Amino acid sequence: MSKTYTDLYRHALNGPTMGTRWSALFLAPSGFEIAPVKAALQVAVEKVDMQMSTWKPDSDLMRLNAAPTDTWTPVPEELFHVLQTGLEIGRMSGGAFDIGMGDAVRAWGFGSEDADPVRIQAALGMKRHAAHEVLELDHAGRRMRKHAPLALDLSGIAKGFGVDRLAETLIGFGIRDALVGIDGELRALGLQPDGSPWVIAVEEPDIRIRTPYSILALQDAAVATSGDYRHWIEVGGRHLSHTMDPRRGGPLQDAPASVTVVAQTCMEADAWATALMVLGTNHGIALAEEHGLSALFLKRAGNDIVPTGVGPLFRAQAPMSLNSFTTSSRATPI
Structure with missing residues (x-):
């Protein structure tokens, strides 16, 4: 006889990595050994950090x-x-x-x-x-x-890969329904025990407070957001994003407030969110449509946020607000 929802116990694990924290949320039956799982998750992200960090001189x-x-x-x-x-x-x-x-x-x-x-x-x-x-x-x-001098930096993709490694580690322990993340980059495995998708929030692009803008309900999919409201500097009274524009060698100018991408893996979602952020709303939307990406662009217009959705998950949902926007997805490969 299979386990019921009431036979399962909720486990919320977390630990340090890449200057922030990783998290894993799942349910398991009574008696399931959690310590080896947490240890393996920590080892997985530490390996990613040791290989891909620009903060560790010996990486x-x-x-x-x-x-x-x-x-x-x-x-x-x-x-x-x-x-x-x-x-x-x-x-x-x-x-x-x-x-x-x-x-x-x-x-x-x-x-x-x-x-x-x-x-x-x-x-x-x-x-x-x-x-x-x-x-x-x-x-x-x-x-x-x-073939030329090159300073590699994987800050736009390594965290997403770390999330994928968390998911793969859980699968290795037989856990196929879970929500894992690093610093807001998330991947959903399967469903919650009651059969519903994993529900996550897309943040309002506000530097002062953390509040949800819209809701995503995901199944077997990953999501990543690139924005100008978490990591930034102020130069000459101007707010500058941490995302670099390869065309000028400096922070983005006149970019969207944020771009959220849903993909099969968090590594892909992470990198594509950065790419679309760099391209801006018009060119980013065109590229997303060309490659069949599901993306949500949030652009500031005075005191308002103007959303534009691209792809099967977002296009039909407008306007997208916390109350009106909920979507469920099994992500397809890019």
Whole structure:
């Protein structure tokens, strides 16, 4: 006889990673050993951080950044997969998503060092090649080489991959219904025990308070948001987002307040949310439609927020508000 909803116990696990915290919410029967699950989840995200952090001088990513040009360098399996996906989405987005913006990220003070006016000017004035143009991957040998100087930064994709690793770890323990996340990037596995989708909020793009703007109900799907309201700096009285514009080597200007993407994996959702944010509302909507992405653009108009939905999850729902917008999805591959 199968377990009923009342036979299950709710477990909410969390731990530190990447300067924030990971979380995992699921239900399991009485007597289920939680300690090994939590330990495995922590190991999974620590491995991602150790490979992909720009805050750890001895990370695998920083080792790649220090490698000379035109020299093959071995790459760990997980990092290779993220680099491959990052370069692919870079190509598909016409360079809007670029994993080679590490110099600009650090120059503007969004990395492990304070903002530096000299390096800011260098980043703004640099003639750039997109990472997908100068970074070569050898799939058979699982190695890479740069054909020009390149400062890799995976802040627009690594957290999403970390969320996917949390999900895969739970599946390895036989847990196929769960909600996992890192810093607002989330992935839903299956359904809640009562058969309903996992319900999450898309935040209002407000720097002062955290409040929901709309609601998503997800099944076997991931969601990520790129916005200008959580990580930012103020320069000359102007609010500047942490998201770098590869076209200028500095923070985005006149971008949407936020872009939320629903995809099959959180890594894809994370990278595409950044790409569409960089492109802006008009070009971002066009690219999302071209690739069949489900995306929600929130743009400021005075004191109002103007939503635009793209894709099967969002297009038919307008206006989208906390009370009127709820959608359920089984995400399809991008």
